[in-house]
Amino acid sequence: MFESAQIGHSIDKDTYDAEVPALREALLDAQYELKQQARFPVIVLINGVEGAGKGETVKLLNEWMDPRMIDVLTFDQQTDEELARPPAWRYWRALPPKGRMGVFFGNWYSQMLQGRVHGVFKDAVLDQAITGAERLEQMLCDEGALIIKFWFHLSKKQMKARLKSLKDDPLHSWKISPLDWQQSQTYDRFVRFGERVLRRTSRDYAPWHIIEGVDPNYRSLAVGRILLESLQAALANNPKGKHQGNVAPLSHSIDDRSLLGALDMTLRLDKHDYQEQLVTEQARLAGLLRDKRMRRHALVAVFEGNDAAGKGGAIRRVAAALDPRQYRIVPIAAPTEEERAQPYLWRFWRHIPARGKFTIFDRSWYGRVLVERVEGFCSPADWMRAYSEINDFEEQLVNAGVVVVKFWLAIDQQTQLERFEEREQIPFKRYKITEDDWRNREKWDDYTQAVGDMVDRTSSEIAPWTLVEANDKRWARVKVLRTINEALEGAFAKGKK
Amino acid sequence: MFESAQIGHSIDKDTYDAEVPALREALLDAQYELKQQARFPVIVLINGVEGAGKGETVKLLNEWMDPRMIDVLTFDQQTDEELARPPAWRYWRALPPKGRMGVFFGNWYSQMLQGRVHGVFKDAVLDQAITGAERLEQMLCDEGALIIKFWFHLSKKQMKARLKSLKDDPLHSWKISPLDWQQSQTYDRFVRFGERVLRRTSRDYAPWHIIEGVDPNYRSLAVGRILLESLQAALANNPKGKHQGNVAPLSHSIDDRSLLGALDMTLRLDKHDYQEQLVTEQARLAGLLRDKRMRRHALVAVFEGNDAAGKGGAIRRVAAALDPRQYRIVPIAAPTEEERAQPYLWRFWRHIPARGKFTIFDRSWYGRVLVERVEGFCSPADWMRAYSEINDFEEQLVNAGVVVVKFWLAIDQQTQLERFEEREQIPFKRYKITEDDWRNREKWDDYTQAVGDMVDRTSSEIAPWTLVEANDKRWARVKVLRTINEALEGAFAKGKK
Incomplete structure (x- = not known):
């Protein structure tokens, strides 16, 4: 599942600099069209491995797009108000209205993964949480929402290198601290249960997009493109406010690397x-x-x-x-x-x-x-x-x-x-x-x-x-x-x- | 959930005799149209309380309709062949092809309910089974199948009376024997977990129909009508082989009794x-x-x-x-x-x-x-x-x-x-x-x-x-x-x- 997010995707600086202006303009246009139509909300879920650039990407999206029309929401410790109500209440009250975009940085998936990784519960309870997430997303899509799910990935080796250089970054609001992540067991469990979650919740109406997080240029461009294509498709094909069957086509590779291309085709046996x-x-x-x-x-x-x-x-x-x-x-x-x-x-x-x-x-x-x-x-x-x-x-x-x-x-x-x-x-x-x-x-x-x-x-x-x-x-x-x-x-x- | 299946629905003999001929004819017509179009299969699931007339109703459907186009399938003890393969294999190999009707008398729901009632597993595992059933049915509907689910119900008192009179009926092929059912604890658990299963698996594309089983006339006519309406709606509205959103309207009450009608409106306080x-x-x-x-x-x-x-x-x-x-x-x-x-x-x-x-x-x-x-x-x-x-x-x-x-x-x-x-x-x-x-x-x-x-x-x-x-x-x-x-x-x- 994470194979093609471990092959070292990258975009050189010149290509990146050449592509970004047009992408930004198109994203802004889509954003205004979204506001204009005000027919559906956009919910962007940000998940994945620690150190894979989640925070940086969200920051960048706010720079690229009009931040007045984006709500970035972090769900860390539950507040007193939230603790006094059903767990989903915190997400409901943060939902973006039609015409706006909500970036859920930390969300229902982070919560269930944390619980499972730290052994708070076992697979059967994880599966109940997965079913809950599926039903929530199905309902949101039936109600017209466009849901775009990103999983930022790094191989274990890449992650360890990234975390070293990230130590002083103030953006970490996670319970799973970078310190915790340095232990490879946490990585292994996170990726294993992450795969179970992704496998079961990647549905046609709300598929996951897996992004390799090593190279900032690649990561940023990939996320921007997927966002743009999904938005454009939904803005065009959405006469009745429903997105079922209207999801954007899976995105094409944006660098010259692919899983098949990464194979060493010279391997042979005498x-x-x-x-x-x-x-x-x-x-x-x-x-x-x-x-x-x-x-x-x-x-x-x-x-x-x-x-x-x-x-x-x-x-x-x-x-x-x-x-x-x-x-x-x-x-x-x-x-x-x-x-x-x-x-x-x-x-x-x-x-x-x-x-x-x-x-x-x-x-x-x-x-x-x-x-x-x-x-x-x-x-x-x-x-x-x-x-x-x-x-x-x-x-x-x-x-x-x-x-x-x-x-x-x-x-x-x-x-x-x-x-x-x-x-x-x-x-x-x-x-x-x-x-x-x-x-x-x-x-x-x-x-x-x-x-x-x-x-x-x-x-x-x-x-x-x-x-x-x-x-x-x-x-x-x-x-x-x-x-x-x-x-x-x-x-x-x-x-x- | 079972309220309106405990109010003593009944149809008198004259009404029944007057209605059945037209219903049978319409059912036969629908069956031939189904065969003619051969665009989708029909899967009828029969579940519910012991003694509520499941077996009799299936027998009757075979009399009313053309039995050559109905496959009645009982899933009792797994055979050696079935035990050697994944649990769902027995259902897959029994699926009716397009144009035919399969009556699944005992099915994935009976299996999960039995397991939970007898304490083989707990709620979390029941929920996994429920999710499995939902995914199977969702997929079958996406592939064009029409799924009609019947739950035959009796109040505990009604059930006890029925079981007494049914003792010698040879049609019981259940693991949950009538003997077992005489214990009210089994009834209570079955109905409680049954409600959990129905609540979660009654989806718009495959809703449950709850049938009060006391009066054979009512039961037969209710099932026949729902079957007919569902078939007719699917035969009419199914240009692309999809039933999502094309389910039959919920059926209207067929006797003069309703939950509201059963209320004693003279109750008062001085x-x-x-x-x-x-x-x-x-x-x-x-x-x-x-x-x-x-x-x-x-x-x-x-x-x-x-x-x-x-x-x-x-x-x-x-x-x-x-x-x-x-x-x-x-x-x-x-x-x-x-x-x-x-x-x-x-x-x-x-x-x-x-x-x-x-x-x-x-x-x-x-x-x-x-x-x-x-x-x-x-x-x-x-x-x-x-x-x-x-x-x-x-x-x-x-x-x-x-x-x-x-x-x-x-x-x-x-x-x-x-x-x-x-x-x-x-x-x-x-x-x-x-x-x-x-x-x-x-x-x-x-x-x-x-x-x-x-x-x-x-x-x-x-x-x-x-x-x-x-x-x-x-x-x-x-x-x-x-x-x-x-x-x-x-x-x-x-x-x-």
Whole structure:
């Protein structure tokens, strides 16, 4: 979930200086239009890791925009008046009216995360708080509000470095003091529970935007752009005061970095190492699937990737290790008539393995946020809600003991071109290449964007994505096998405790 | 919540026999249209109290409709196959395809209620299950499904009588055996947790319908009508396969009984008894509000009622007992400009009393499901979602120690007429009567229906409605005071434990 907020996004000073004036002007225009229309309020939630620039960004927004139309609200210790009333009262009385923007710096999410991180309550109570937040936000959206949620992120290493330099900053009004944060355990717990909260509360009507906080230029520009796009979309599409289905499109990357771009595509294995490691990992997998602890688990492996990235070959190397009675390969193509008569996830539910079994999905439920999104086979509202539906789905699998591994096999454009041409020339491979493949290739950037959003929104501690550098098929196959093995061993070890 | 399912609804045999043929024909037509369009599936959930006719009704639906297009599914003990997979798998594999109807007799709700009733888990885990159910249903609706939820109800006394006569019925496939149910503790727990589940899962896109189960004619006709109306509405209004906001209107009462109609409007107090009881209850209230246990509570009293039912007089009798620093009266009229710029509930949140204080709402947040519904000031989608928003709101109050009492002051039409005419004749009362009052009077039946739905959907153990027979003002005033006193004493006693 936080993968793409740890790859060192940055914007150089020249680019930043060139872009800011136009952004500021557009933001001011949107703000005045908001006031003019006075049809809905804007609620901006600011959350995330300590030291990731939350305070600085809020300060900056006030400089960029007209501060007379922004209410910045910090919710620290409850006042006497607040303590005498239901917990939500403090938020209700701070709600911005239609036409104004409220920046909630510290909010219901900070409160529930603090409580959980410090062990005041357990997951079930955290889930009650999450449900409460969801209902509040759903209601606010039904009443017309535009909600924009930012999570500022840093890797643990980045955070420690930032906190050192921030020690004397007067802006810290948190209970979780920087001192507390210096302990890595606090960071780990915060990020773990933060992920649970984000996974469950990123709904189509109020999605989270995760912002890498290291580089101030990147952070500021990213927040400004998302704010602007969300505002503009809501100002344009809001005839009835409702935002459901009217959320801004997920923002495009604003620097030249992306998760896929950050992969080291030169990784490779020579033939000898490959043979040795392949056999080792295959044997390890065979052993794990025969292990009696496997009786309490099932295994689901999802294979997605660029066309010609080598999904088929990787799947064959996995299957080669196994007794055919133990696994099933489910290729996902266009839905059958029977499947079209059911909810989207039905055709995947029907293939969920029983305990002790292993199912390999050759393409999967992620089709909705990849091909269906890019090709426009479903509406934006449909693929936007799919992220949380998929997270719910995978959470149910994991809760039932299913180990879920998900692979994106990535190749670069040049490698894909070579493989396409090779396929066209070799008669027995020619069936593998179609007009569609060439068409998809033209949408390379759209797919890259869709993959980035997919990983950001569905990679979680419980069901993480593994991005596989697949220019070298050998490297990719071994990495796939090793990842499966490590996931199984991890699950077995956890079951033991 | 179950009030109007305990008033002895019944349909006589002649009426029943006269109505059934047309209903059956219409149901069959709707069923064929459903198959023809094949645009969405219908999922019917059957839950409720043991002995309330769940099984008989399902049997009857199969007789009335074309059983080839209905799948009746019982979910009893999990099979080996089901146990080896995530809990939801059994429901997914049973989902009806588009164009068909699935009757889920025993379902996710039965499972969570059983677990909670038998103490397998506590409220926090029940709430997790409730959230899971909500997400599943929300997703199914987003995917186009029409979900109709029936809760069959009996009072405890009715249930005991029914179970005796049902002993030999072979249709019971429940874990909760009738034997178990004979113990009143099981009934009490089932109804209490059932209310929690219904309150939280009755959403605008999939509301619960509560059916009194005593009289087979009433029960069958009520279910048949709701099914028919829901089907017809969905078949007509479903161009994009979405049902959100397209749910059938809440059904009108099908016999001559209603909650309001069941009130004994002849109740009265003579002057002497009134004076004595009034003074006693006023003194009791004054004492309770001075009690030091009041420091941990606040009090909210909501007054709604027919025009000229005597709300003002009743409120004055309550206030007369008190120190003006302790209470505030908040009259609710049309929203101010400031209030219109905020979400609907905002103007009530701002008047929530601090601990130790008492706020009297002269009309309230129920305006949305009364006048705004009847006069069309808001859309059906808005007032439909208001029920659950109000329940969420009041639950937050109660969780924070607020005691919530809600009064509907009911008079009959004749009494209202007399009071209107009196007001027009007495100069100092003339300001109290307007054209609006006469107009509202013409919508008497609409208001009666709206009040019934309001009480059904928002009267809960934590914040019950009290219907006050107000033809006699003395009776009404004393009942109001006594109810407030009992609620406070109940809360104090609970706090003690």
